[in-house]
Amino acid sequence: MSHASTQALLARLNIALPILQAPMAGVSSPAMAAAVTAAGGLGALGLGAAGAEGARRMIAEFTARCTGPLNVNLFTHPAAQADAPREAAWISRLRPAFAAYGAEPPERLGEIYTSFLADDAMLALLLELRPAVVSLHFGLPDAKRLAALRGAGITLLATVTNLAEARLAEAAGIDALVAQGYEAGGHRGMFDPAAPDDRLGTLALTRLLATQTGLPVIAAGGIMDGAGISAALALGAAAAQLGTAYIGTAESLADAGYRAALFSEAAHHTVMTSAISGRPARSLANRFTALGAALDAAEIPAYPIAYDLGKALHIAAKAAGEPGYGAQWAGQGAPLARRMSAAALTRALAQELRPA
Amino acid sequence: MSHASTQALLARLNIALPILQAPMAGVSSPAMAAAVTAAGGLGALGLGAAGAEGARRMIAEFTARCTGPLNVNLFTHPAAQADAPREAAWISRLRPAFAAYGAEPPERLGEIYTSFLADDAMLALLLELRPAVVSLHFGLPDAKRLAALRGAGITLLATVTNLAEARLAEAAGIDALVAQGYEAGGHRGMFDPAAPDDRLGTLALTRLLATQTGLPVIAAGGIMDGAGISAALALGAAAAQLGTAYIGTAESLADAGYRAALFSEAAHHTVMTSAISGRPARSLANRFTALGAALDAAEIPAYPIAYDLGKALHIAAKAAGEPGYGAQWAGQGAPLARRMSAAALTRALAQELRPA
Numbered sequence: 001m002s003h004a005s006t007q008a009l010l011a012r013l014n015i016a017l018p019i020l021q022a023p024m025a026g027v028s029s030p031a032m033a034a035a036v037t038a039a040g041g042l043g044a045l046g047l048g049a050a051g052a053e054g055a056r057r058m059i060a061e062f063t064a065r066c067t068g069p070l071n072v073n074l075f076t077h078p079a080a081q082a083d084a085p086r087e088a089a090w091i092s093r094l095r096p097a098f099a100a101y102g103a104e105p106p107e108r109l110g111e112i113y114t115s116f117l118a119d120d121a122m123l124a125l126l127l128e129l130r131p132a133v134v135s136l137h138f139g140l141p142d143a144k145r146l147a148a149l150r151g152a153g154i155t156l157l158a159t160v161t162n163l164a165e166a167r168l169a170e171a172a173g174i175d176a177l178v179a180q181g182y183e184a185g186g187h188r189g190m191f192d193p194a195a196p197d198d199r200l201g202t203l204a205l206t207r208l209l210a211t212q213t214g215l216p217v218i219a220a221g222g223i224m225d226g227a228g229i230s231a232a233l234a235l236g237a238a239a240a241q242l243g244t245a246y247i248g249t250a251e252s253l254a255d256a257g258y259r260a261a262l263f264s265e266a267a268h269h270t271v272m273t274s275a276i277s278g279r280p281a282r283s284l285a286n287r288f289t290a291l292g293a294a295l296d297a298a299e300i301p302a303y304p305i306a307y308d309l310g311k312a313l314h315i316a317a318k319a320a321g322e323p324g325y326g327a328q329w330a331g332q333g334a335p336l337a338r339r340m341s342a343a344a345l346t347r348a349l350a351q352e353l354r355p356a
Numbered sequence: 357m358s359h360a361s362t363q364a365l366l367a368r369l370n371i372a373l374p375i376l377q378a379p380m381a382g383v384s385s386p387a388m389a390a391a392v393t394a395a396g397g398l399g400a401l402g403l404g405a406a407g408a409e410g411a412r413r414m415i416a417e418f419t420a421r422c423t424g425p426l427n428v429n430l431f432t433h434p435a436a437q438a439d440a441p442r443e444a445a446w447i448s449r450l451r452p453a454f455a456a457y458g459a460e461p462p463e464r465l466g467e468i469y470t471s472f473l474a475d476d477a478m479l480a481l482l483l484e485l486r487p488a489v490v491s492l493h494f495g496l497p498d499a500k501r502l503a504a505l506r507g508a509g510i511t512l513l514a515t516v517t518n519l520a521e522a523r524l525a526e527a528a529g530i531d532a533l534v535a536q537g538y539e540a541g542g543h544r545g546m547f548d549p550a551a552p553d554d555r556l557g558t559l560a561l562t563r564l565l566a567t568q569t570g571l572p573v574i575a576a577g578g579i580m581d582g583a584g585i586s587a588a589l590a591l592g593a594a595a596a597q598l599g600t601a602y603i604g605t606a607e608s609l610a611d612a613g614y615r616a617a618l619f620s621e622a623a624h625h626t627v628m629t630s631a632i633s634g635r636p637a638r639s640l641a642n643r644f645t646a647l648g649a650a651l652d653a654a655e656i657p658a659y660p661i662a663y664d665l666g667k668a669l670h671i672a673a674k675a676a677g678e679p680g681y682g683a684q685w686a687g688q689g690a691p692l693a694r695r696m697s698a699a700a701l702t703r704a705l706a707q708e709l710r711p712a
Contacts, residue, residue, distance in 0.1 A: 162624070163624060181557055183556070183557040183559060196625070198626065200539070201577065203537065203558045203577070203584065203587060207583060208691055210583075211692065222559045222560030223559070225563070227590055227591050230590040231588070231590040231591045235584065268520075335568070336563065336564065336567065
């Protein structure tokens with residue numbers, strides 16, 4: 001924690017610890033984010049699925065609990081290309097899974113999230129509420145939107161998975177890079193999911209970006225404890241981002257089936273799959289990842305259209321007592337997850353980081 | 357380097373630095389191994405492809421240069437199952453690639469290496485020459501062979517890629533684990549290549565094994581410099597193993613085409629492929645990995661039968677001036693490779709490791 005880059009980033013983010021809680025749509029909560037920020041890290045909300053009004057409520061809940069900095073995360077995917085035949089075939093493909101739980105799939109699928117690239121209401125909300133940090137996942141908005149956020153005094157982070165994406169982020173004026181290694185849980189932030197993925201591990205990617213770019217690097221993927229954070233700093237990262245470590249905390253929105261899977265043998269077997277949402281994401285091995293492994297990725301509709309069906313299947317199966325079709329996102333560090341509050345976990349991480 | 361586990365391992369291995377040069381069959385040389393050991397690390401020879409008489413010559417060359425410890429590495433794969441129709445189909449599949457360079461593929465393929473599991477001459481040689489360290493790749497020999505090596509005072513290492521393999525190694529009495537992350541170049545050491553691979557990254561795997569096993573862990577995969585070694589130690593590893601960092605050194609047996617690829621844009625795009633040898637291995641992106649990406653892995657003959665054809669194709673293409681069918685193994689740290697001698701590199705790593 002003596003690195004100049006760490007000190008500069010912590011000053012910029014107005015936090016004491018080199019710890020960012022990963023923004024996990026559907027898992028992170030205002031209570032989780034507030035607990036992390038109050039403990040000296042940077043709490044985060046995943047707002048990619050929330051819409052502007054949902055985002056306003058969640059940010060207000062955070063603000064009611066905590067006056068410190070907040071990182072709000074947005075999805076910046078290109079608008080989904082609808083493809084009715086592919087979507088109909090996908091519905092047919094999953095129909096037997098619905099039937100196994102006495103349910104029918106929906107007749108058609110929709111683009112359930114509006115990308116931040118096209119969400120003027122969300123942009124207006126951010127310019128009004130001015131969270132300390134906005135982080136971007138799946139790519140970069142246009143220069144005008146970035147300039148507006150920057151003009152509002154907001155620090156900008158972007159997830160990158162390789163050096164080429166890092167260079168694009170640097171050229172766009174992003175303030176710091178979230179280096180998302182292949183170990184990381186949840187959606188892989190690659191800008192173009194159709195491009196070949198070099199699948200860079202957290203160790204290799206962090207060191208590459210720390211040596212080859214001029215931006216502060218926040219390492220993400222497989223980091224679960226103070227030793228992991230220290231390793232990230234040793235690689236030249238300015239800080240570390242932890243998501244999976246917070247899934248099992250008291251403040252998490254993860255449901256009982258997800259928590260049970262996290263603290264089971266399934267934690268040793270995470271799988272990168274596009275079958276749940278339409279984009280590659282790392283999940284605990286479950287019924288949905290098994291289904292995904294058995295089919296051709298070309299069958300899967302675009303993100304987030306596929307996710308419309310994935311969520312419906314999860315709801316149907318869960319109603320019948322089967323939790324295994326959930327989007328049980330988790331990284332490869334899952335076996336090291338701990339059951340405690342987000343506040344206690346953040347304090348434990350700080351303690352583990354302190355020089356012996 | 358103040359960890360008790362590091363000090364204990366270094367004492368056991370009789371080395372001063374927590375640095376192991378990876379044994380790379382076809383790349384590492386007696387001169388490379390001697391340079392690393394002389395500089396305070398642990399030099400290694402990959403003898404899996406050498407046979408007992410080749411091994412004797414290589415070990416003698418090392419001994420003539422250096423009196424310090426040597427790690428000799430052996431392949432411990434199950435004997436290949438010959439499958440004449442599959443092999444004939446594979447030869448047909450690659451025939452156009454041979455034809456492009458005016459060559460014919462061989463008419464049939466052989467099991468070009470004898471596994472250490474069945475190589476009594478190699479076992480006798482090791483018991484006679486007693487290298488300080490024997491490391492095992494692709495699995496574990498039977499208890500009798502392990503006991504014989506142990507009885508000769510040899511320290512035993514085994515490559516593992518997940519916790520289940522680590523537990524098998526621990527139960528077999530292995531002295532230290534080489535935790536091979538998904539970033540690592542060359543052959544992936546998984547015991548059963550037909551089993552699902554959790555593809556654990558170096559960071560996640562190292563921390564998992566350091567916390568969940570009782571053995572010293574040697575982290576491998578993506579580590580290219582002192583910062584990488586420090587990160588491994590922060591994760592609880594006792595030492596780090598570096599392979600890709602040594603490919604471009606003066607003492608390396610890598611040919612000109614391989615070196616040129618290593619120091620090119622290809623270094624940013626390594627690929628795990630079974631097409632070259634019949635087992636998953638990470639190579640610089642080249643013509644062979646592209647060929648592998650375009651076909652079904654089920655077509656590929658068993659290791660090392662497939663490698664017989666892979667090597668023949670490389671020889672044919674290289675003779676016609678095309679280096680792109682080489683087994684250009686490299687890990688994800690390849691963009692950070694340096695052109696220097698193995699001795700100078702080892703000294704540089706030691707310097708980078710020293711506390712500022």
